[in-house]
């Protein structure tokens with residue numbers, strides 16, 4: 001038996017006011033989810049998502065995923081009104097640019113949104129999931145967790161840590177019916193991806209990524225790679241780390257030279 005049937009299931013999506021989160025809500029609605037809670041720290045954007053989809057099987061809610069109490073309240077309220085959350089899409093994210101010089105506040109913010117948010121969700125969801133032996137956590141991570149992110153040290157580091165949390169949850173609770181998936185796209189055409197990012201070229205639409213996510217959930221696959229080439233990059237890293245690092249340095253050099261040419 002599958003651990004979650006999206007059709008007829010109760011779902012929470014964080015970061016649902018935009019991009020991949022909004023597309024996930026749309027696809028989940030099409031797949032006949034029983035109820036979708038579209039949650040975002042931008043409450044107006046969450047309302048827009050609910051309005052766009054329409055009907056009474058979606059509701060919007062303010063949620064800052066950095067606030068554990070608020071995460072717990074969303075999970076409890078959802079259970080009270082619609083039933084135990086079957087699928088929780090921990091999708092909210094932000095990105096900064098820069099390296100180790102980036103101020104601590106920015107590192108801290110990304111740590112809270114990309115790592116602690118999954119921890120808070122797990123704490124709120126696990127008791128009911130373990131009791132009934134079933135539940136599904138989808139984390140929107142990023143290919144940055146597998147092959148780094150040249151433009152942003154905080155993003156690469158916190159996305160890797162977020163992946164690790166999901167792996168740990170899967171190892172620890174997988175035999176008790178808790179399923180986890182890590183959605184790891186490269187570029188996706190959303191507000192987050194600036195046009196000057198080299199990943200913009202091969203970028204997918206948010207809808208394509210949401211489709212890949214739902215297909216991965218149906219297969220109960222841990223690693224969901226909407227860009228299939230990422231599997232090969234990840235394999236190369238594991239095969240020969242030093243060679244992979246040399247290749248990444250060359251890529252970084254080419255990108256820096258291209259940027260210098262553009263501004264010259």
Ligand SMILES: NC(=O)c1ccc[n+]([C@@H]2O[C@H](COP(=O)([O-])OP(=O)(O)OC[C@H]3O[C@@H](n4cnc5c(N)ncnc54)[C@H](O)[C@@H]3O)[C@@H](O)[C@H]2O)c1
Pocket residue numbers: 014015016017018019020021039040041042045063064065066091092093094113140141142143184185186187188189190191192193206
């Ligand atoms: N766009 C890409 O190229 C790309 C690639 C790989 C992974 N991702 C990941 O996909 C996820 C969704 O990003 P997107 O591309 O749709 O970007 P987006 O900017 O369109 O959407 C992000 C949403 O998250 C919300 N959000 C941010 N901080 C929040 C918080 N503290 N609490 C609740 N909501 C918050 C924002 O209000 C926004 O609605 C992120 O986790 C991102 O890191 C994006």
